[in-house]
Amino acid sequence: MAEDYYSLLGVARNATDAEIKAAYRKLAMKHHPDRNPGDKASEAKFRTINDAYQALSDPKKRKLYDQYGEAGVNQGAGGFGGQGGPGFEGFGQGVDVNEVFGDLFENLFGGQGGQRGGGGRRQARGNDLKYETTISLEDAFKGVQLPLHFQRVESCGTCHGTGGKPGSGVKRCTQCRGAGRVQVSQGFFAMSQTCPRCGGEGQIVEDPCKDCKGQGRTRKDAELKVKIPPGIYHGATLRISGEGEGGPRGAQPGDLYLEIHIKPDPRFERKEDDLSVGATVDIATAALGGQTTVPTIDGEPVTVKIAHGTQHGATLRVREKGMPKLHGRGRGDLLVHVRVDVPRDLTSKQKELLEAFQKTLHEEHKSDGVFGRLFGKD
Ligand SMILES: [Zn+2]
Ligand SMILES: [Zn+2]
Structure with missing residues (x-):
């Protein structure tokens, strides 16, 4: 008396399809003949697991099995495996072995798995x-x-992509009979591969177009x-x-x-929609206030007001002089980074003036102590 399919796979009678699939996958990996060469017991186990899965993964067959037991599903199926074709085809569309295993096949059959995986599906559109x-x-x-x-790579203008000489037809591929896939037996496995003759197209041209071969x-x-x-x-x-x-x-x-x-721009640095530009200001302008001119990305230089007491490193913002907003309206801003230029060489006149200026600073500092507090100066 054969073992119950559910207990064979180790699942409950009300197991979901996903549970059945997972259980089968696990067991099939364990008992696969390629992993257990020469082990007759594993081989037998592998067959029964496959039988069980074939039955339980197909809703119709599962219903029959639930009602009538093994006799209900095995009529004409002939068992999994056998010598190539008949075994697999006996199960019809019930099980897509490739779909169950996916990556597992890559490991088991090496290069062949790769070929099957890559070329198996028909390409619906051209490459990007x-x-x-x-x-x-x-x-x-x-x-x-x-x-x-x-x-x-473009569709051939001569044959309009058919690959056949103008006027010549296409015929059904004889090897796969138009299916694009062929059954190949791998030990106990029968699996479906891309047809080597037609490359999965299911048809071949009678007389190839010369321009595109x-x-x-x-x-x-x-x-x-x-x-x-x-x-x-x-x-x-x-x-x-x-x-x-x-x-x-x-x-x-x-x-x-x-x-x-x-390309990086020598003048502007971009941050999202804002642009930054540097502006050099002399110490007098920074202290007294004034204006400076900076370039903009649209080519029209813009004059920026420098407030008195502007510090080195200060950032001034010119609205709407940055990059246009890709999504939405308006523009980003132009950020002007102020660099206060300290003169390296002074004329004697400048030196004199600065020294005089310097003295006033010290006087104010001195007075800060007494008068600053008295008059609330800072
Ligand atoms: Zn052509
Ligand atoms: Zn073919």
């Missing part, structure tokens, strides 16, 4: 392309229309004008829909991603 470009800060400020020259796609020079919006950030990526590589057999093309780099 990625380019980088460097623009100046001025271009980032104004926005720019950028001509882009590059090479990409039957590939349906060719490498071509492409030219594109890309609009970079004002206010773009360094490191931003623009997606240009449909400008990537052409899809196989005339399928949808991929997208083009353009990463923007902004």
